[in-house]
Amino acid sequence: MAPARIRLSRSVLEEVPNVRMKSVWRRLLGVEGAVLEGLKFDEEAGAVVASVRPARRDRQRCGRCSRRSGRYDSGEGRRRWRGLDLGSIPVYLEAEAPRVNCIEHGVTVTAVPWARHDSRFTQAFEDQTAWLVTRTSRSAVSELMRVAWRTVGGIITRVVQEAEAAVDRLSGLRRIGIDEISYRKGHKYLIVVVDHDQGRLVWATPGRDEAALSRFFEALGPRRCARLELISADAAHWIASVVKRYCPQARLCLDPFHVVAWATEALDQVRRQVWNTARRRGHYDIARELKGARFALWKNPENLTRRQEGKIASIRYLNEPLFRAYLLKEQLRLVFKKAGSLGKQILGEWLQWARRCRIRPFVTLARTISRHRVDIETTLDLGLSNALVESVNTKIRLLTRIAFGFHSAQALISLTTLALGGLCPPLPGR
Numbered sequence: 447m448a449p450a451r452i453r454l455s456r457s458v459l460e461e462v463p464n465v466r467m468k469s470v471w472r473r474l475l476g477v478e479g480a481v482l483e484g485l486k487f488d489e490e491a492g493a494v495v496a497s498v499r500p501a502r503r504d505r506q507r508c509g510r511c512s513r514r515s516g517r518y519d520s521g522e523g524r525r526r527w528r529g530l531d532l533g534s535i536p537v538y539l540e541a542e543a544p545r546v547n548c549i550e551h552g553v554t555v556t557a558v559p560w561a562r563h564d565s566r567f568t569q570a571f572e573d574q575t576a577w578l579v580t581r582t583s584r585s586a587v588s589e590l591m592r593v594a595w596r597t598v599g600g601i602i603t604r605v606v607q608e609a610e611a612a613v614d615r616l617s618g619l620r621r622i623g624i625d626e627i628s629y630r631k632g633h634k635y636l637i638v639v640v641d642h643d644q645g646r647l648v649w650a651t652p653g654r655d656e657a658a659l660s661r662f663f664e665a666l667g668p669r670r671c672a673r674l675e676l677i678s679a680d681a682a683h684w685i686a687s688v689v690k691r692y693c694p695q696a697r698l699c700l701d702p703f704h705v706v707a708w709a710t711e712a713l714d715q716v717r718r719q720v721w722n723t724a725r726r727r728g729h730y731d732i733a734r735e736l737k738g739a740r741f742a743l744w745k746n747p748e749n750l751t752r753r754q755e756g757k758i759a760s761i762r763y764l765n766e767p768l769f770r771a772y773l774l775k776e777q778l779r780l781v782f783k784k785a786g787s788l789g790k791q792i793l794g795e796w797l798q799w800a801r802r803c804r805i806r807p808f809v810t811l812a813r814t815i816s817r818h819r820v821d822i823e824t825t826l827d828l829g830l831s832n833a834l835v836e837s838v839n840t841k842i843r844l845l846t847r848i849a850f851g852f853h854s855a856q857a858l859i860s861l862t863t864l865a866l867g868g869l870c871p872p873l874p875g876r
């Protein structure tokens with residue numbers, strides 16, 4: 447009986463495992479729909495290299511539109527695509543990359559089911575990189591994925607382009623915010639458009655002028671422009687004139703985020719003045735206290751640590767005008783927190799207080815705010831939540847710092863879209 451059992455298992459080893467192992471390997475490599483021709487370990491590259499080819503139904507398709515097309519030539523021969531590591535070993539897929547002649551796109555490299563067009567990485571590799579970018583630090587992404595940060599910029603641009611083609615992010619917009627964001631140390635600008643109802647970024651473009659903003663409304667089209675009810679923005683004239691031309695029916699209001707930012711700036715001016723005076727008079731202990739209080743003054747009181755709360759309390763005794771300036775900033779924030787008629791009432795009281803406070807930056811601010819009072823009251827009537835606007839704005843500004851080093855505005859736009867536009871792909875296989 448025993449020899450028969452041995453014969454049986456030997457035949458199983460010879461026939462079935464090859465097919466079964468190939469299917470296991472296809473799953474490990476993420477090329478289930480393709481043909482696995484062979485596997486080797488490339489000693490020089492220290493990597494697993496898998497020879498693959500697309501299944502018959504996926505062959506000779508245009509890399510840009512996937513239309514089946516006539517073969518043109520063999521292109522540049524065999525190519526490699528970086529895949530996700532197997533354990534700690536890098537993986538490459540290797541295949542022929544012939545060219546086809548698409549009736550729409552002309553001579554193009556054929557599509558492969560495991561990678562996006564024009565990429566040296568597999569789709570799974572790119573999706574995982576994009577997922578990580580929105581959740582961890584630059585250096586962690588680069589080290590874990592073994593790619594340069596500039597390469598990451600190209601990866602996320604491809605991921606976002608693909609996701610954008612699949613969804614219409616401009617549909618259903620009712621209340622939007624338009625903002626300009628500076629990057630590259632304030633030398634360059636982006637216009638960003640956020641959806642107030644969903645708290646997400648819907649559009650971004652390089653520039654800060656009428657022509658750049660017009661591109662958004664052109665993309666939106668007349669029917670969707672007509673459905674916009676509210677547009678919030680900073681006080682820039684060029685924004686108002688473009689909005690008037692494309693959406694005369696929409697109510698334009700002043701973004702609460704910017705009004706509060708003006709107050710924060712005024713407060714910082716006061717702090718610097720007080721600090722300089724203290725130093726000039728040789729009050730070094732007071733100067734040191736004030737310098738340490740900088741972040742405590744900026745922060746919203748609900749986010750203060752206990753130590754920072756102590757700093758604010760000590761300012762009350764150290765310098766009375768600075769403490770009043772702090773209260774003025776907080777009172778202005780309260781205006782938008784309360785909104786509606788109560789907000790308007792607090793705004794009226796705030797203006798009276800600020801005009802007479804004898805702290806110059808706030809007297810100037812009171813004048814600016816008086817000039818924009820109608821727009822601010824519209825904001826309060828419409829109950830635009832400052833919390834949402836502020837959080838999206840703060841996140842975008844943070845991303846411009848993370849994106850430093852991408853060398854292209856498109857990569858920065860892709861990063862913000864990925865993180866705040868709801869377009870981040872799930873992790874491969876989840």
Ligand SMILES: [Zn+2]
Binds near residue numbers: 508509510551552
């Ligand atoms: Zn094509």
